[in-house]
Amino acid sequence: MAQTTGTITVGQAARRTGLTPKAIRLYESRGLLPTAERTESGYRTYSERDVDVLRFIRRAKSLGLRLEEIKEIIELERGGTQPCGAVLQLVGAHIQEIDRTMADLRALRKALVQARNAAEASDQRGEQAVVCRIIEAEPRAR
Amino acid sequence: MAQTTGTITVGQAARRTGLTPKAIRLYESRGLLPTAERTESGYRTYSERDVDVLRFIRRAKSLGLRLEEIKEIIELERGGTQPCGAVLQLVGAHIQEIDRTMADLRALRKALVQARNAAEASDQRGEQAVVCRIIEAEPRAR
DNA sequence: CCTTGACCTTGTCCCGAGGGCAAGGTTGTA
DNA sequence: TACAACCTTGCCCTCGGGACAAGGTCAAGG
Secondary structure, eight states, rough: OOOOTTOHHHHHHHHTTTTOOHHHHHHHHHHHHHOOEEEETTEBBBOHHHHHHHHHHHEEETTTHHHHHHHHHHHHHHOOOOTTTHHHHHHHHHHHHHHHHHHHHHHHHHHHHHHHHHHHHHTTOOOHHHHHHHHOOSSSOO | OEEEEETTTTTHHHHHHHHOOOHHHHHHHHHHHHHHHEOOTOEEOOOHHHHHHHHHHHHHHTTTOOHHHHHHHHHHHHTOOTTTTHHHHHHHHHHHHHHHHHHHHHHHHHHHHHHHHHHHHHHTTTTTSOOOOOHOOOOSSO
16 A cells, blocks of 8 residues: 555544544534545555644533534634634634523523422322423413 | 304414423324324314313423323323323333432543543653543443 | 414424444455 | 555444325315
């Protein structure tokens, strides 16, 4: 195989970045990575530069950015724009989204605990329910 | 149409329960509802009992239970078992799951805020990054 | 009687981010 | 030459529906 120095296969790239080959192919198909070069036999080949981009993607993903958003950042950077501003905006939006999700979860948790307590209380009073009172109870708020 | 008193269509059931017709058909296909009776022309028909079950499903869903879990509860109840114990167990498991998710989100939020602060700080020092430092930074933990 | 509009039917594709599996080609080593 | 380990593409699955298509049914009004 005509493999240039420093050129690796998808599996090696996966091992070096902590991703899976499947994920790497997905990123290519979604446009986060340029279409990979191929060997004569059709194997994808990756350069160190590609490995850097893949690591970048992994870190961005671990911060909760979506592939589409990561793609935008990469395109900005490829176009020569410093993507800092855009990244800060994305990160800020994600923090807000997390805050909203956590507020929802807190409310849900409260509802679950209340429902459980109500069920245990009625159980101790020896009541019987056709279907368990936990969910039979009319939701007050909502 | 030979529609018995109290027998309604899927759209009417949807309106009475706050669900959509599509969702109701999905629940049937997933086994949460028994296969609906049909009119001669093929329309599904629902009884008041069905409406009660649908309301039950909606409330259980609003508590974050998954369709598969709701199905188990309904099956227990149909089998004559009081599902209270099972429901309590499910609810307890969900509270734990919510706690785990919230812990994850807290950690994620912290990482995002730290990344943002680091980026702003390096920006103020006039540094330039090939790709924004927010994501370039090596992840210490994990 | 016929049309119109609202309703119903089934079916398919889509979302996110891949996982799992199948069927087959390629590589490098024993 | 055989074999394991790799690679390729492609399809179906997740979860809870939303959106849309193409067509059948119902009730009311002209």
